Amino acid sequence: MNWELMWDSVPTLLRGVPVTLQLVGLALLFGAGVAFAVALLRLYGNRVTERLMAAYVFVFRGTPLLVQIFLIYYGMGQFELVRSSVLWIYLREPFWCAILALTLNTGAYTSEILRGAILSVPQGQIEAARACGMSRTLLFRRIVMPVAIRQMLPAYGNEVILMVKASSLASTITLLEITGIARKIIAQSFAVFEVFIVAGSIYLLLNFVASRLIRYAEWRMTPYLRARG
Amino acid sequence: MLELLSFGPNGWGGQLLGGAAMTVAVSVSAFLLGLVFGSLGASAKLSRSLALTGVAEVYTTVVRGVPELLVIYLLFFGGSGAVMAVGRVFGYEGYIELNAFSIGVLAVGLISGAYSTEVIRGAVQAVPHGQIEAARACGMSRWLILRRILVPQTLRYALPGLGNVWQLTLKDTALISVTALAEIMRVSHVAAGSTRQPFLFYTTAAVLYLLLTTVSTVAFERAERYANRGVRRA
Numbered sequence: 379m380n381w382e383l384m385w386d387s388v389p390t391l392l393r394g395v396p397v398t399l400q401l402v403g404l405a406l407l408f409g410a411g412v413a414f415a416v417a418l419l420r421l422y423g424n425r426v427t428e429r430l431m432a433a434y435v436f437v438f439r440g441t442p443l444l445v446q447i448f449l450i451y452y453g454m455g456q457f458e459l460v461r462s463s464v465l466w467i468y469l470r471e472p473f474w475c476a477i478l479a480l481t482l483n484t485g486a487y488t489s490e491i492l493r494g495a496i497l498s499v500p501q502g503q504i505e506a507a508r509a510c511g512m513s514r515t516l517l518f519r520r521i522v523m524p525v526a527i528r529q530m531l532p533a534y535g536n537e538v539i540l541m542v543k544a545s546s547l548a549s550t551i552t553l554l555e556i557t558g559i560a561r562k563i564i565a566q567s568f569a570v571f572e573v574f575i576v577a578g579s580i581y582l583l584l585n586f587v588a589s590r591l592i593r594y595a596e597w598r599m600t601p602y603l604r605a606r607g
Numbered sequence: 608m609l610e611l612l613s614f615g616p617n618g619w620g621g622q623l624l625g626g627a628a629m630t631v632a633v634s635v636s637a638f639l640l641g642l643v644f645g646s647l648g649a650s651a652k653l654s655r656s657l658a659l660t661g662v663a664e665v666y667t668t669v670v671r672g673v674p675e676l677l678v679i680y681l682l683f684f685g686g687s688g689a690v691m692a693v694g695r696v697f698g699y700e701g702y703i704e705l706n707a708f709s710i711g712v713l714a715v716g717l718i719s720g721a722y723s724t725e726v727i728r729g730a731v732q733a734v735p736h737g738q739i740e741a742a743r744a745c746g747m748s749r750w751l752i753l754r755r756i757l758v759p760q761t762l763r764y765a766l767p768g769l770g771n772v773w774q775l776t777l778k779d780t781a782l783i784s785v786t787a788l789a790e791i792m793r794v795s796h797v798a799a800g801s802t803r804q805p806f807l808f809y810t811t812a813a814v815l816y817l818l819l820t821t822v823s824t825v826a827f828e829r830a831e832r833y834a835n836r837g838v839r840r841a
Contacts, residue, residue, distance in 0.1 A: 436817075437813070437817065440816065440817045440820040440821065441778070441812075441813045441816045441817055441820075442778040442779075442781035442782075442792070442816060443778075444781045444782060444784070444792060445781060445792065445795075445809055445812050445813045445816060446813075448792075448795075448796070448799075448805070448809050449805075449806070449809040449810065449813065452799060452805035452806075452809065453805045453806035453809050453810070454806070455805075456803075456804065456805055456806045457806070539672070542674075543672075543673070543674040543675065544674075545674075546674030546675075546676045546677060547674075547676060547782075549676065550676075550785070557674055557676050557677055557680075560677065560680070561680055564680060564684050568684070570680075570681060570684040570685030570688070571681070571685055574677060574680070574681045574685070577673075577677055578669060578672075578673040578677060581672060581673050581674060581677070582668070582669065582672045582673065585672045586672075
């Protein structure tokens, strides 16, 4: 074990943290939007949107993320149509390709979590709201969504951790986030274990913070479950 | 363009099929290895020994909290060194190199095992304690209880969770392509590079993976139905 090298690799690896955080943060943000739209189209749309969205979820949950990343990064550029479009400014950047792949991936998984949560809202609460004279949108905004979001938080916490780990695949398309930097240091110094320990600890720390944040959100959203002080 | 996917001398069909076979081989081996790790991990977590629970806890926390790619790099760059170090302890001074297949199976098996540990632990705990007591009251030995009461029921409870682990394992094998093992992803990458048709080949890869995951979903559904054939449903 080379302690000196291990210590020296810490600041270098930490330089990858902002990239990882950007990837995860943006993908989760956009992914939440995708998930919301997909879940609504599946639950309240017509038969066509329902089928289409089910197909989207099926494809993105059934294939490895690596295939999705490669398909977007290498596959899209093959078409003249894509290369001459305005979107090419984004699609030629590995960063935005990674964001797109991660977004579509987490969108598919999260839409399933959200759909399950919406379906689990007790029917009695919806009936009660309707009996109070709430319109469909008001009912959705005030009753269904808050209850569903509370319900989905534990499962969403897992998804966030999966995303932190999945962001490491961005290194395969030349992005230098934590794993990309780790690979580079390993290739230069062959200090496999030292680098693994440092990079692994950074990821564990990120995941620990993420799970704490989710648990805090859960705690904030369930005041009625706490003992009255 | 479809000629590129044919089985002829100009097509990549044969190689892609070989890649699919390799993916299945790595997945099955890694899943089975993961079941071994998972059973060991679960029994360690359920044991009364503080040291064993500690080791198992560290194993599942680290492997589940660190990206799969990092675990694969660890074994890819450091696996042979670690094996040689173990060999040196036993007095073997020669050079040992693990091939890409064993590294892949070991890495994905290690990851799969961490998830299996949790699934199996939950399933063991789901077996009602009264049944163990009843078996003990009948005079069954510990092994007989394990064989006749615990394992059959644990398998049934664990099946849905293990189905999820299998899907994860199958998809994780795509990451093994970084070690140049000729599975679906690697073959597609090479084919995409030499034919300049990345879209075609990565789409083919996606279809192959979809086929594999769909078939396994059906297989696990069947297995679950078979395992639950004696269970009354509400």
